Amino acid sequence: MSKNKKFAIRVTEKRAGWTAEITRQVTSRKTVVSKREAGFETEELAQAWAENELLGFVKNQAERNERKGQQRVERNERQERLERKAAYLQARSEANDDADEEFDDYED
DSSP states (O other), rough: OOOOOSSSEEEEETTTEEEEEEEOOOOSSSSSEEEEEESSSSSSHHHHHHHHHHHHHHHHHHHHHHHHHHHHHHHHHHHHHHHHHHHHHHHHHHHHHHHHHHHHHHOO
């Protein structure tokens, strides 16, 4: 059994056999079925299928989190570069304006 808080396995008996569901905890009160497979002959088969699928879900989630984290780092670095460039251009513009004002004062 998985120790994942976000995903869980639910195996139920239906008329046509056993049904395995992978559920996801959306909020503290809301649970959504992420994947469902019906028609298993035994509870053990349904449980085995659900555990195998759950491993895939958790693996995909970990890979997605890693990708999103890397994208966040790159996005933050890009934002910092743009902010530094904007500050540099602003300071350079102000320095040029000050130099122009001093130049205008000497023309008189």
